[in-house]
Amino acid sequence: MVTVAWVRLMAAYNAEMNLRVFVAASTLSDAQRRADRGAFFGSIHATLSHLMWGDAIWMSRFAGWPAPGGGIKDSPALHPDWSAMQAARQDLDARIEVWAGALEPAWLEGPLGWFSGSLGREISRPRWVLVTHLFNHQTHHRGQVHALLTGFGAATGDTDLPFILPESQFG
Numbered sequence: 001m002v003t004v005a006w007v008r009l010m011a012a013y014n015a016e017m018n019l020r021v022f023v024a025a026s027t028l029s030d031a032q033r034r035a036d037r038g039a040f041f042g043s044i045h046a047t048l049s050h051l052m053w054g055d056a057i058w059m060s061r062f063a064g065w066p067a068p069g070g071g072i073k074d075s076p077a078l079h080p081d082w083s084a085m086q087a088a089r090q091d092l093d094a095r096i097e098v099w100a101g102a103l104e105p106a107w108l109e110g111p112l113g114w115f116s117g118s119l120g121r122e123i124s125r126p127r128w129v130l131v132t133h134l135f136n137h138q139t140h141h142r143g144q145v146h147a148l149l150t151g152f153g154a155a156t157g158d159t160d161l162p163f164i165l166p167e168s169q170f171g
Contacts, residue, residue: 002128006101010135013161015093020156021142022086024149030082032152039144046076047148050087050143053078055092058134060112061101062127071117080135081104087141 022106025033025044036042041050053075060067068078079085108131113124146156158164 008100011097014138023153027154037148041076044148047145049079050075151152
């Protein structure tokens with residue numbers, strides 16, 4: 001079972017890694033960030049936009065936040081402006097950390113039902129599984145972006161969770 005402490009740790013890790021990825025991506029030209037390099041969503045920019053859509057859609061289900069417009073196929077174009085996307089990413093991560101900080105253990109134990117646009121039907125899963133998916137989805141696509149950044153010679157620095165967060169995060 002996932003614990004509240006784990007959710008808080010993952011929220012902090014994701015915020016730090018998203019910051020590092022955006023800083024590294026900002027060293028590239030807009031054309032480089034938008035170049036289709038064969039990732040699932042094509043480019044660095046499109047993949048990062050999709051990640052923000054995914055985070056927002058899950059947080060709309062978890063905490064009643066406004067759902068982002070469009071669906072998965074629209075998600076790569078949700079944030080067309082780089083600077084605005086970078087600021088929105090920092091805001092989104094801060095809000096996820098606040099949500100994680102207020103999370104109660106009992107919430108993780110219950111199920112969550114929603115209509116899945118991608119599957120075209122109602123779904124219900126344990127909340128702890130869905131929170132795990134939120135962070136796993138981040139890591140999956142951020143890993144793709146990391147590979148694309150590396151291909152351009154940009155670096156994020158260390159990505160290992162035990163070494164990039166302050167010891168106070170490990171309770």
